[in-house]
Amino acid sequence: MLRITGGKVYDPANNINGQIKDICISDGRIVSEVEGGRTIDATGMIVFPGGVDVHTHVAGAALNFARAMIPEDHRRNAPYVRGERHRGGIGGATPTTYVTGYLYAGMGWTTVNEAAVPILSARHTHEELRDTPIVDKSCCVLLANNEILLDLLEAGETERARHVAAWQIWAAKAYGVKAVNPGGVAAWKWGKDAKGLYEPVPGYNKVTPAKIIAALASIVDDLGLPHPLHLHCNNLGAPGNYNTTLETMKVLEGKRAHLAHLQYHAYGGDDWFTMRSKSAEVADYFNAHPNLTTDAGAVLFGNTVTITADGPWQHLLYKLTGRKWGNLDVENETGCGIVPYVYKEKNLVNAVQWAVGLELLLLINDPWRVFLTTDHPNGAAFWRYPEIIQLLMDVNFRREQLKKLAPKALKRILLPELDRQYTLSEIAVITSAGPARALGLAHKGHLGIGADADVAIFNDSKDIARMFAYPRYVIKGGEVVIEEGEIRKAVEGRGYVVRPVYDEKIEDYIRPLFQQYYTMSFDNYPVELERLENPDIRSC
Amino acid sequence: MGGKVTCTLGEVKNRADLIVYWGGNPAECHPRHFTKYTLTQKGKFVPKGRKDRTMILVDIRETPSAKAADIFLQVRPSKDFEVLTTLRALIKGQRVSAETVAETGLTLEQLQDFAERMKKARFGVLFFGMGLSMTRGKHMNSAALLSLAAELNAFTKFVAMPMRGHGNVTGGDVVMRWTTGYPFGVNLSRGYPRFNPGEFSTVDLLLRGDNDAALILGADPGATMPQPAIDHLARIPTIVLDPKVTHTSRLARVHITTAATGISAPGTVYRMDEIPLPLRPALKSPYPTDEDVVRRIYKAVAKKPAWFPGTK
Numbered sequence: 001m002l003r004i005t006g007g008k009v010y011d012p013a014n015n016i017n018g019q020i021k022d023i024c025i026s027d028g029r030i031v032s033e034v035e036g037g038r039t040i041d042a043t044g045m046i047v048f049p050g051g052v053d054v055h056t057h058v059a060g061a062a063l064n065f066a067r068a069m070i071p072e073d074h075r076r077n078a079p080y081v082r083g084e085r086h087r088g089g090i091g092g093a094t095p096t097t098y099v100t101g102y103l104y105a106g107m108g109w110t111t112v113n114e115a116a117v118p119i120l121s122a123r124h125t126h127e128e129l130r131d132t133p134i135v136d137k138s139c140c141v142l143l144a145n146n147e148i149l150l151d152l153l154e155a156g157e158t159e160r161a162r163h164v165a166a167w168q169i170w171a172a173k174a175y176g177v178k179a180v181n182p183g184g185v186a187a188w189k190w191g192k193d194a195k196g197l198y199e200p201v202p203g204y205n206k207v208t209p210a211k212i213i214a215a216l217a218s219i220v221d222d223l224g225l226p227h228p229l230h231l232h233c234n235n236l237g238a239p240g241n242y243n244t245t246l247e248t249m250k251v252l253e254g255k256r257a258h259l260a261h262l263q264y265h266a267y268g269g270d271d272w273f274t275m276r277s278k279s280a281e282v283a284d285y286f287n288a289h290p291n292l293t294t295d296a297g298a299v300l301f302g303n304t305v306t307i308t309a310d311g312p313w314q315h316l317l318y319k320l321t322g323r324k325w326g327n328l329d330v331e332n333e334t335g336c337g338i339v340p341y342v343y344k345e346k347n348l349v350n351a352v353q354w355a356v357g358l359e360l361l362l363l364i365n366d367p368w369r370v371f372l373t374t375d376h377p378n379g380a381a382f383w384r385y386p387e388i389i390q391l392l393m394d395v396n397f398r399r400e401q402l403k404k405l406a407p408k409a410l411k412r413i414l415l416p417e418l419d420r421q422y423t424l425s426e427i428a429v430i431t432s433a434g435p436a437r438a439l440g441l442a443h444k445g446h447l448g449i450g451a452d453a454d455v456a457i458f459n460d461s462k463d464i465a466r467m468f469a470y471p472r473y474v475i476k477g478g479e480v481v482i483e484e485g486e487i488r489k490a491v492e493g494r495g496y497v498v499r500p501v502y503d504e505k506i507e508d509y510i511r512p513l514f515q516q517y518y519t520m521s522f523d524n525y526p527v528e529l530e531r532l533e534n535p536d537i538r539s540c
Numbered sequence: 541m542g543g544k545v546t547c548t549l550g551e552v553k554n555r556a557d558l559i560v561y562w563g564g565n566p567a568e569c570h571p572r573h574f575t576k577y578t579l580t581q582k583g584k585f586v587p588k589g590r591k592d593r594t595m596i597l598v599d600i601r602e603t604p605s606a607k608a609a610d611i612f613l614q615v616r617p618s619k620d621f622e623v624l625t626t627l628r629a630l631i632k633g634q635r636v637s638a639e640t641v642a643e644t645g646l647t648l649e650q651l652q653d654f655a656e657r658m659k660k661a662r663f664g665v666l667f668f669g670m671g672l673s674m675t676r677g678k679h680m681n682s683a684a685l686l687s688l689a690a691e692l693n694a695f696t697k698f699v700a701m702p703m704r705g706h707g708n709v710t711g712g713d714v715v716m717r718w719t720t721g722y723p724f725g726v727n728l729s730r731g732y733p734r735f736n737p738g739e740f741s742t743v744d745l746l747l748r749g750d751n752d753a754a755l756i757l758g759a760d761p762g763a764t765m766p767q768p769a770i771d772h773l774a775r776i777p778t779i780v781l782d783p784k785v786t787h788t789s790r791l792a793r794v795h796i797t798t799a800a801t802g803i804s805a806p807g808t809v810y811r812m813d814e815i816p817l818p819l820r821p822a823l824k825s826p827y828p829t830d831e832d833v834v835r836r837i838y839k840a841v842a843k844k845p846a847w848f849p850g851t852k
Contacts, residue, residue: 059718061814067717069543071735074721079732081849088732090721096733097718120548123808123816128718147584189555190662191697315693324542325690328814329699331550332584338543517584519550519577524817 001026001037002478007047007457010428013437013446017425023047025453028478032449040480042457045472048428049445050110050454051385054435055230055260055295056376057307058100059114059128059139061121062336065326066305066377067094070340073303086487093304093377101133101490103383105481108456108471111436111444114139115178115230115260116309118330119146120518122172123527129495130533134476136454138439138496140230141172142309142334144179144212145186148513153215154207162219164510166502169225171526173535175496176227176439177220178260180309181234182212185335193312195235197247209234210251217255223500224540226440228256228293236261236313239269242278246285249292258438261297261375262286263357269412275349276412277356283363293438294364295373298357298388300380301343301350307377311335332517343380351409353379358391358398359413362420367429368437385431386468392422393464441496453478495532499539542683545690547699548813549576551663554583555697558661562598562685563620564669564703567605573703574608578667585663594661596654598623599671613654616645618676623651624684628691630655659695666700673702704812707758708801711810731849746772754778755837757830758801762788781830796833799825807831 002025009021024034057063067074074090080099082088089096095103104112112132117125117139129137143149143165152161169177183194183201192202197210217229233248235241245265259265266282269275286292308314311327314337318325326338343350357379364370372389376382391398395418402416410416422430436445443452455475461467474482481489514522529535552559559578566573574580579590586592597609598620606612615623623644629636630651638648658664666689673682685700692698704710713723720726720733725741727734738744742761745751746769753776762770763786770791778792789795799805804825808816828836 064714064717065544065814067721068713068723071722074733074735079730082728082731083848084846087719088728089719090733092721094721096721120550121815123818124714124810124814127808127816131718189551189697191693318543318690319694325545326543327545327547327699329547329551331548331554335547517550517554519548519553520815520817528818 001034002453002475002480003034003037003039004042004047004455004457005039007042007045008460009047009447010425011049011447012425012429013049013433014448016447018046023447023455025455025475025478028453030447030449030451030453040457040473044460045457046424046460047447048108048456048458049432049436049447049451050456050474050476051104051108051431052111052435052439052441052445053104053109053373053376053382054113054258054371054438055115055297055373056112056382057115057378058112058376059097059132060117060125062116062307062309062328062338063094064124064128065328065336066307066338067096069324069326069338070094070305073305073340076303083487086490091383093381097128097131098133101135101493102487105134105474105476106471106487107383107385107469108458108474109135109382110454110456110474110476111136111441113137113175113439116180116336117141117172117174117178118334119168119172119525120330120333122174123531126173126495126527126531130531132493133490134481134493136493136496138175140176140178140227141169141174142178142180143168144182144216145184145334147186147332147517148510150183150186150201150204150207150212153211154204156206158215160506160509161215162222163502163506165216165219166223166500167506167510169498169500170502173495173497173527173529173532175498176225176230177216178230178232179213179216180232180334181236181313182209182216183207184209184234185309185311188311188335189329197234197244197251210247213248213251214255217252217257221255225498225500226538226540227438228258230258230260232260232308232310233265236264236308236310237317239267239271239275242266242268242282245282249285249289252292253289254291256291259292259294261373261378262294262360263297263299263353263379264375266356266360267352272349275352277352277359277414279356279359279363280414283360286369287365290369293369293371293434294360295371295435296357296361297373297375298361298379299343299350299353300374300384300387301345301354302380303340303342304377304380305338305340307336307338309334309336311337313337314339317341331519345404346406348406348409348412351405352412355409355413355415358388359415359418361392361430362418363414367426368434370430371435371438372430386465389422389427389431389468390465393427395419395421492533494534494536497532497535497537499537501540543690544686545693545699546701546813548815549811551699552665553577553581555585555663556583556665557586557592558594558596558657558664560596560598560664560666561605561609561703562666562668563671563673563675564667565599565603565605565671566667566703567603567608569669569705570703579608594657596657613646613650616643619644620672620675620681621677621684624681624688626651627655627658628684628688631659631688631692631695658692658698661696661698664692664696664698666698667703668700669703701813708809710812710814711808711816714810714814743769752776756780756788756792757834758782760786760788762786762791781833783827797827798830798833799827801830805829
């Protein structure tokens with residue numbers, strides 16, 4: 001039992017905006033009243049619901065591939081030294097699993113959604129998530145380049161495709177469906193890409209990216225999954241790609257969708273030399289279409305490593321940077337590319353990217369539909385979120401930062417003209433209440449009676465980046481996990497899984513195809529439920 | 541330079557029309573490789589199986605794998621790096637003199653043909669074995685081959701994969717990466733992982749005599765390591781966990797017989813392409829599993845006062 005008293009509470013889901021109010025906790029939930037137990041005096045502090053990351057890459061084959069590729073980054077960053085209550089490890093762009101849990105919790109984040117999981121290696125992803133302490137976890141399975149599904153779409157068998165997709169979601173023990181560069185990754189298997197939304201995907205006659213997007217969004221809606229289709233649009237990172245993004249949003253009319261890392265999809269210009277921000281065009285359309293949510297995928301300057309299922313884009317990035325390149329094509333399903341990258345202030349393209357991320361957060365007027373992410377580790381490591389919060393809340397600080405850009409860059413962006421400043425309540429929305437709602441996690445992202453007792457308590461300070469980087473207390477599931485800058489208890493998190501309804505006979509259809517095209521036994525393909533730590537299954 | 545352009549084995553099965561094995565002898569070392577993944581399987585885009593595929597073998601001697609190959613290229617020992625560098629030049633259309641090529645044991649025509657075949661392949665794959673990665677030039681050889689595969693993607697689809705084996709070495713590598721950030725050669729003595737192959741790798745620690753105890757799991761260094769390393773293992777308290785008595789068991793202070801993983805103990809094994817497979821035991825064993833034993837050792841050690849960095 002626990003009482004938090006004297007703090008200013010920001011609980012936007014329950015219309016509480018900075019009132020001083022007691023929060024009572026019992027058995028891991030928020031309750032109306034407790035007798036006895038510990039009391040935390042939060043006078044002079046602010047109380048937030050625990051952070052929820054809607055889009056991050058913290059576990060799985062691709063991230064683990066990246067870990068092997070950047071020992072120099074591990075060495076450059078401060079190590080995490082073993083202590084009585086926590087393990088040692090590595091921070092940096094691709095923290096080790098235990099440290100990932102500590103760093104998220106250490107920043108007040110208590111739920112994360114791993115955004116890209118191939119079915120074939122989902123077992124590995126779940127093993128890593130199991131070794132990621134404190135935070136609750138969910139993951140999205142990659143389906144937009146799955147050849148069994150694409151072949152069904154080619155044949156016009158949408159009904160069967162729905163059953164196959166539902167079977168695949170459960171096989172991967174996933175919570176949602178992710179689509180990455182629909183058709184483009186399948187084309188990459190022959191070294192090609194899918195750039196035109198209405199052009200057939202190489203190797204197919206009828207399947208186009210638009211068709212895949214529409215079909216998957218409908219499948220997700222029909223199955224009634226709590227989280228809408230999680231979509232990484234075609235043409236990521238390419239100058240002029242805002243047209244593709246606008247077209248994609250039109251395809252999605254009448255359907256729910258979450259557009260991942262919108263920053264990478266809002267560029268104008270014809271090439272790298274003329275690239276400019278088109279955040280206003282993208283934000284205008286987005287504002288008018290409440291069926292959509294998005295996350296920023298903001299960029300911060302510095303070293304990182306880019307990891308995406310978008311193989312063709314990573315090949316291009318390798319050719320541009322001449323640095324290391326990792327590529328891993330996953331049979332019949334997806335792929336991934338890895339390129340270490342440095343975002344530089346004086347680089348025109350990077351300056352535009354930095355600005356576009358912030359512009360989208362400022363131009364999208366409903367904070368309930370745009371969430372704070374860096375597409376970790378693509379735009380920056382997640383542990384740099386407090387820096388973005390500072391940029392959003394303090395227009396003067398933003399102006400200072402703009403001075404570091406090349407003067408030429410200022411003509412390509414809108415950021416200098418934007419003077420909106422986020423309020424604390426809006427920050428609570430984009431970091432917690434909004435993403436929890438988009439993920440369909442009704443007991444997360446708020447502090448109402450019955451909610452999970454995931455609470456972050458920060459100093460109420462003028463130094464925004466610092467106060468959000470070092471919470472005074474973090475409570476996860478009713479347990480104080482962070483206090484006085486130390487880990488007090490590394491509790492185990494839960495794993496959220498959905499179990500959609502499908503015709504059991506669909507296995508008879510999948511099995512022979514699987515035996516023909518894959519290289520493992522069919523019985524070894526689905527992830528055993530026992531691989532998950534504390535699974536929390538939603539039937540739908 | 542750096543990184544790795546690769547895929548899972550099913551991609552090779554379904555697509556590869558050019559298969560190169562370099563410094564390896566799959567016919568004897570990975571006997572199911574040809575039939576399960578690479579040569580004889582009929583794939584989605586190579587419907588005629590073996591007839592749709594070309595296999596090239598590069599090695600210093602004619603091993604039994606050469607019988608399976610369409611083309612066998614016999615390189616002079618320790619000249620692999622030179623051959624790889626020449627191929628990287630040839631695919632980019634750079635000039636190469638016939639005399640420089642001659643010292644590799646191959647002719648310029650052979651290498652030009654090889655380069656052309658790689659560029660013209662629809663989907664090419666380079667498998668490389670310890671004959672490349674553990675001979676003169678070592679990691680520089682691997683880097684040259686991985687670079688060649690990466691650079692070929694300017695022309696066509698090309699991937700590379702090491703021919704790993706020796707039980708679940710890939711699984712060890714994968715788990716080390718997510719727990720410590722590094723694949724092997726990790727030192728935890730300062731309370732956080734440090735990586736330095738050549739300093740912290742097993743053989744180097746043993747040769748210097750840095751460690752004062754050893755726990756050996758699923759390996760037999762007593763049979764494979766240099767004599768001075770073996771001598772050190774015999775000097776210190778060495779504990780071996782293995783289903784059978786190994787060379788290392790004979791020089792160890794303690795040998796604990798454990799159930800054979802995959803036969804009488806469950807677990808997970810990672811294939812050479814890093815795909816995890818569950819292991820379901822077919823038999824029962826009177827012996828404990830490796831996991832059991834390690835947990836019990838850990839429990840006993842945990843009763844002792846803990847040491848943390850910064851404390852005495």
